[in-house]
Amino acid sequence: MIGVFATHQNSEAAKLVVAALRRSVCHDLVMNAVPASLADSSVSVSIKPDEVLGEQLWLWLNKQPRKLIVFGKLPSFFCSRLGLQTVEWPGYPEDWAYSKPAPAGGFSESAGSIRYRQKASVFGADRWERALERFDFSDEWNNLGYGAIRADGSIWSLEQPVQVPDECVLADLIIEDEIQFTYCGQFEVGPSTVLWFNRPVGPVDSFEWRLVERFLTDWKSESQPCCPVVSEVPWGHDSAITMRLDCDEDITSAGLLWSTYREMGVPFSLAIHTDNLNDMTHHAFLQEFVSSGGSLLSHTATHAPNWGGSYEAALVEGQKSYDSIRDVTGVAVRYGVSPFHQSPPYALKALCDVGYRGCIGGIIRNDPEFLLARGGELAGLPRGFIGHSQQTMLHGDCMLSDEDPLRIFKAAYDRAFEVRTLFGYLDHPFSTRYQYGWTDEAQRIKAHRHFVEHIRTRSANPLFLDEVQAMEFLRAKSAIQIVSDGTGYTCCNVKAPDGLAFGIEFKGNCQRLTNGTKLI
Numbered sequence: 418m419i420g421v422f423a424t425h426q427n428s429e430a431a432k433l434v435v436a437a438l439r440r441s442v443c444h445d446l447v448m449n450a451v452p453a454s455l456a457d458s459s460v461s462v463s464i465k466p467d468e469v470l471g472e473q474l475w476l477w478l479n480k481q482p483r484k485l486i487v488f489g490k491l492p493s494f495f496c497s498r499l500g501l502q503t504v505e506w507p508g509y510p511e512d513w514a515y516s517k518p519a520p521a522g523g524f525s526e527s528a529g530s531i532r533y534r535q536k537a538s539v540f541g542a543d544r545w546e547r548a549l550e551r552f553d554f555s556d557e558w559n560n561l562g563y564g565a566i567r568a569d570g571s572i573w574s575l576e577q578p579v580q581v582p583d584e585c586v587l588a589d590l591i592i593e594d595e596i597q598f599t600y601c602g603q604f605e606v607g608p609s610t611v612l613w614f615n616r617p618v619g620p621v622d623s624f625e626w627r628l629v630e631r632f633l634t635d636w637k638s639e640s641q642p643c644c645p646v647v648s649e650v651p652w653g654h655d656s657a658i659t660m661r662l663d664c665d666e667d668i669t670s671a672g673l674l675w676s677t678y679r680e681m682g683v684p685f686s687l688a689i690h691t692d693n694l695n696d697m698t699h700h701a702f703l704q705e706f707v708s709s710g711g712s713l714l715s716h717t718a719t720h721a722p723n724w725g726g727s728y729e730a731a732l733v734e735g736q737k738s739y740d741s742i743r744d745v746t747g748v749a750v751r752y753g754v755s756p757f758h759q760s761p762p763y764a765l766k767a768l769c770d771v772g773y774r775g776c777i778g779g780i781i782r783n784d785p786e787f788l789l790a791r792g793g794e795l796a797g798l799p800r801g802f803i804g805h806s807q808q809t810m811l812h813g814d815c816m817l818s819d820e821d822p823l824r825i826f827k828a829a830y831d832r833a834f835e836v837r838t839l840f841g842y843l844d845h846p847f848s849t850r851y852q853y854g855w856t857d858e859a860q861r862i863k864a865h866r867h868f869v870e871h872i873r874t875r876s877a878n879p880l881f882l883d884e885v886q887a888m889e890f891l892r893a894k895s896a897i898q899i900v901s902d903g904t905g906y907t908c909c910n911v912k913a914p915d916g917l918a919f920g921i922e923f924k925g926n927c928q929r930l931t932n933g934t935k936l937i
């Protein structure tokens with residue numbers, strides 16, 4: 418059992434962290450708890466523990482082998498015991514924490530970045546580097562998928578300008594190749610280990626979450642408690658991929674790219690902005706697409722920013738698009754894709770209330786709480802409704818103009834492969850008005866072919882899923898139950914969709930997960 422401890426002032430971050438942990442280890446193994454129940458946890462996570470809780474945690478760590486993760490400010494009790502030194506903030510955040518908008522044919526990054534040291538190799542994280550903020554398209558998209566680390570005092574912000582002893586540093590804040598202060602550290606306390614991120618939400622919105630998973634599931638497995646992590650990649654595969662087109666302005670023009678994907682043997686999905694269905698020329702294409710096994714998602718009725726701006730408007734967007742798609746194709750859509758990737762909480766609640774099972778979105782520009790390292794349940798929403806971040810937009814505007822045009826996309830996939838993330842990417846059908854930066858369909862098809870070839874070269878056994886299969890897999894994963902009896906774990910309610918199976922990581926091994934699997 419993982420206990421999450423946070424005071425009321427930090428409850429917003431705590432909710433996001435609890436949901437993130439549950440997406441990795443399953444719902445039942447994570448409990449938001451009062452400090453009085455600290456002794457019941459073998460693994461604890463604390464967000465900005467105060468001085469009183471800090472002393473309790475210190476005693477808890479020293480009593481027997483345990484694991485503690487701290488997100489955000491460390492109590493001064495810890496700082497003095499662990500030898501942390503306060504340093505200066507590195508000047509104005511405007512100069513180093515923010516990125517300019519991306520130019521066409523290039524990308525843009527903040528001057529500040531996080532760089533992991535060789536010591537982080539024990540968690541598979543050595544030489545990881547990421548900008549605090551980064552754009553590949555305008556000031557909207559980060560095709561590498563992670564959220565922004567702010568310097569603004571919010572829960573998404575760097576928090577404490579401190580330097581931890583050199584031997585305890587896992588990652589630094591770097592500006593112009595100079596170390597400024599520590600972002601991530603690891604401390605041995607008595608028989609226990611502390612993992613610390615200098616941000617109240619930790620890395621919930623980044624591939625760096627993998628470091629947290631590795632700490633939980635296999636760090637010091639001989640002497641410290643470990644927690645199982647359910648893999649986001651179906652068992653038997655080393656990678657999982659899904660792609661879609663968001664049909665903002667046209668549908669039928671998806672035909673040529675669809676043919677290409679059929680030739681490649683890769684599933685293809687369409688998210689339908691249903692105003693397009695007012696033009697009946699799209700109906701026959703869509704019916705053929707569905708009868709050939711293509712999968713459909715809702716992309717709202719009117720593509721309104723922020724789902725129309727209110728819960729009530731979002732209800733209408735969800736219901737109208739559902740009805741239109743069913744009327745034309747007979748398909749009852751289960752999942753929505755956010756227009757402009759704007760996913761405000763009221764829209765997710767409305768989608769849930771209309772009967773959808775989940776939403777796809779996630780973008781560095783807005784709604785940071787929807788940027789999810791792992792797909793699955795969402796903070797503040799009922800179980801059974803899931804979210805999945807898919808921020809890699811394969812657009813002509815984002816092809817690099819001065820080197821391998823697909824370098825960033827390949828890097829995005831390679832990182833997903835490395836950290837076992839279900840990788841999603843998207844494009845849009847051409848319209849008479851807009852071709853999304855592509856010169857023509859031939860150039861676009863060549864780039865898509867090249868990208869799929871890269872995936873098939875990098876991965877020995879990739880699994881391409883359509884969007885509905887991918888979301889159903891994540892939804893079934895979210896329903897898995899794991900109970901701990903103090904000596905080990907027992908898994909139940911393991912119901913993978915047809916043809917798929919789950920894998921579970923524990924103490925350095927990954928095995929097939931079935932009902933009744935026991936982990937000791």
Ligand SMILES: [Zn+2]
Pocket residue numbers: 663664665716720755756757
């Ligand atoms: Zn759209």
